[in-house]
Amino acid sequence: MSTSTSNAGSAAGSALRRGRRRPVDSTVKVLLVAAALVSVATTIGIVIALVQPTIGFFQQVSVVEFITGTSWTPTFAQKAYGVLPLVAATLTVTGVALTIAVPLGLGSAIYLSEYANPRTRKVLKPIIELLAGVPTVVYGFVALFALNPLLQKWWPTDNGPAFQNLLIAGIAMGIMIVPTIASISEDSMAAVPRSLREGAYALASTKMQVSTRVVVPAAMSGIVAAVVLGISRAVGETMIVTIAGGLTSDRIVLNPLEGAATMTAFIANISSGDIPVGSLDYDSVFAVGALLFLITFALNAVSIRMVRRFREVYE
Amino acid sequence: MNPTDTTNRPGVSIAGVGAQSTGAPTPDVADPVMELSGVSVYYGAYEAVRDTSMPIQEKQITAMIGPSGCGKSTILRSLNRMNDLIPGARVSGSVTYHGQDLYTKDVDPIEVRRRIGMVFQKPNPFPKSIYDNVAYGPRVTGMKVASMDDLVEKALRDAALWDEVKDKLKTSGLALSGGQQQRLCIARTIAVRPEIILMDEPCSALDPIATAKIEDLMSELSNDYTIVIVTHNMQQAARVSHYTAFFTAEVDERQERHGRLVEFSQTGKLFTNPADKRTEDYITGRFG
Numbered sequence: 331m332s333t334s335t336s337n338a339g340s341a342a343g344s345a346l347r348r349g350r351r352r353p354v355d356s357t358v359k360v361l362l363v364a365a366a367l368v369s370v371a372t373t374i375g376i377v378i379a380l381v382q383p384t385i386g387f388f389q390q391v392s393v394v395e396f397i398t399g400t401s402w403t404p405t406f407a408q409k410a411y412g413v414l415p416l417v418a419a420t421l422t423v424t425g426v427a428l429t430i431a432v433p434l435g436l437g438s439a440i441y442l443s444e445y446a447n448p449r450t451r452k453v454l455k456p457i458i459e460l461l462a463g464v465p466t467v468v469y470g471f472v473a474l475f476a477l478n479p480l481l482q483k484w485w486p487t488d489n490g491p492a493f494q495n496l497l498i499a500g501i502a503m504g505i506m507i508v509p510t511i512a513s514i515s516e517d518s519m520a521a522v523p524r525s526l527r528e529g530a531y532a533l534a535s536t537k538m539q540v541s542t543r544v545v546v547p548a549a550m551s552g553i554v555a556a557v558v559l560g561i562s563r564a565v566g567e568t569m570i571v572t573i574a575g576g577l578t579s580d581r582i583v584l585n586p587l588e589g590a591a592t593m594t595a596f597i598a599n600i601s602s603g604d605i606p607v608g609s610l611d612y613d614s615v616f617a618v619g620a621l622l623f624l625i626t627f628a629l630n631a632v633s634i635r636m637v638r639r640f641r642e643v644y645e
Numbered sequence: 646m647n648p649t650d651t652t653n654r655p656g657v658s659i660a661g662v663g664a665q666s667t668g669a670p671t672p673d674v675a676d677p678v679m680e681l682s683g684v685s686v687y688y689g690a691y692e693a694v695r696d697t698s699m700p701i702q703e704k705q706i707t708a709m710i711g712p713s714g715c716g717k718s719t720i721l722r723s724l725n726r727m728n729d730l731i732p733g734a735r736v737s738g739s740v741t742y743h744g745q746d747l748y749t750k751d752v753d754p755i756e757v758r759r760r761i762g763m764v765f766q767k768p769n770p771f772p773k774s775i776y777d778n779v780a781y782g783p784r785v786t787g788m789k790v791a792s793m794d795d796l797v798e799k800a801l802r803d804a805a806l807w808d809e810v811k812d813k814l815k816t817s818g819l820a821l822s823g824g825q826q827q828r829l830c831i832a833r834t835i836a837v838r839p840e841i842i843l844m845d846e847p848c849s850a851l852d853p854i855a856t857a858k859i860e861d862l863m864s865e866l867s868n869d870y871t872i873v874i875v876t877h878n879m880q881q882a883a884r885v886s887h888y889t890a891f892f893t894a895e896v897d898e899r900q901e902r903h904g905r906l907v908e909f910s911q912t913g914k915l916f917t918n919p920a921d922k923r924t925e926d927y928i929t930g931r932f933g
Contacts, residue, residue: 534759
């Protein structure tokens with residue numbers, strides 16, 4: 331009735347009509363949609379930018395050589411385009427980083443959520459999150475010039491870590507992702523209902539049992555998400571591995587005490603040199619970039635599935 | 646299975662016990678399994694419940710009734726030191742279990758809760774399988790059991806749930822109905838073979854049919870266990886309990902509310918012939 335054309339309605343009734351919709355509302359909506367579209371458009375743009383040079387690269391190098399080759403030497407006279415050395419170095423560094431970050435991150439999360447009193451938590455959590463704000467270049471230099479000399483000095487055997495090596499880069503990277511894992515895990519543990527903790531305490535559980543047998547399983551989806559996010563950050567991290575991780579890529583390096591180039595370190599290094607646009611070297615950067623994109627994309631997909639699978643729904 | 650058989654029970658002084666009750670000389674009154682004397686519970690500086698003294702008789706159902714905010718749940722949680730989990734909570738006076746004060750420094754709250762279990766207002770099964778819910782307590786307490794399967798079955802039978810869940814022990818406890826979940830929580834509690842079961846409004850989230858089942862179960866369980874139940878529901882207290890404590894909230898000169906025990910006596914007596922005017926007003930519906 332309020333939308334009828336009749337003017338005979340009472341004053342109170344006509345006040346309800348839609349005609350004078352507030353202009354602010356629609357403007358705000360347009361701005362918000364635009365803001366959301368920027369990131370979608372950026373993602374699509376990145377994919378498009380990656381595709382053309384990658385196709386160019388694979389016109390000259392076979393996919394099989396790229397995936398199975400064990401030497402990556404685009405800058406050598408004897409060029410080889412097997413990406414495995416870069417992938418192996420990335421996996422090694424990520425593995426070291428997770429070995430450090432998962433126990434430390436989960437431990438901090440359990441402490442903050444279950445053991446710390448509210449006042450301590452209020453102080454500690456922001457400090458841990460502050461670690462996430464340290465520029466990665468700082469981690470890289472600390473690793474190279476402070477941590478690695480200590481590691482070399484204390485190494486029990488003669489053939490200790492090299493000047494640059496995957497171990498020290500992985501350790502620095504592990505410390506870097508502790509706040510990510512701690513913070514997100516703590517959030518999901520804090521979301522576990524109090525009633526579950528009380529139920530466990532009433533069954534004569536110790537604090538440790540409540541934490542590990544009730545709270546952690548109930549928060550597992552968030553913890554898995556936190557770890558996968560940590561892996562994504564480790565795989566994509568560039569500065570630490572470029573500074574402290576080494577540059578060897580002509581063979582697969584499996585010893586973490588040696589240096590080797592990760593996918594990201596290779597991209598950063600070659601991009602800072604003079605490479606002609608459209609050359610094979612130039613295209614190789616995009617091919618590695620596309621692979622990196624696929625790996626992180628797959629990790630995210632896996633994490634979404636794992637989160638669904640591990641979820642202990644508690645309501 | 647009788648959890649008290651092997652327990653050494655030192656004699657407990659009965660002085661003052663039942664002073665507010667009928668004084669009907671039942672043999673039970675002489676030997677309460679727990680006893681509160683002069684118990685006050687504080688949250689920080691706030692005194693939530695004042696000066697509560699009452700016995701808990703062995704293998705009887707003791708009900709605590711009263712209006713909201715009268716401190717009955719607070720007192721219940723002081724019986725197995727669940728109040729420890731609330732920062733700033735403090736208990737004065739004495740709560741004894743077989744003559745042992747539960748609040749002396751050398752008492753381990755974990756051991757207290759192994760003997761004095763608790764069922765909560767809202768069913769709170771763990772997000773685990775039915776089987777793992779029941780097996781949780783025996784596992785964490787390191788109970789030596791010949792067969793966990795048998796123990797789980799026995800606990801579920803005793804909680805009158807076995808027939809409904811025997812074919813789906815591996816499914817989540819959360820897939821059950823509210824009433825079944827609450828019986829699962831009771832099964833989980835009796836699986837560790839406590840001596841006393843505290844129940845904090847165990848039926849308030851359930852429909853009447855599920856409530857009736859839990860009430861039948863309580864009567865059944867009182868053959869083997871001592872039960873203390875907090876309830877909003879006076880009819881429930883009258884139906885199931887042997888003893889009833891009526892609490893109310895008093896407002897002091899600073900306008901602060903404090904819970905207070907008004908009257909403790911045998912249930913029949915409290916509901917038919919209350920000694921205190923406030924009890925009478927409450928049970929006849931003039932107040933609360």
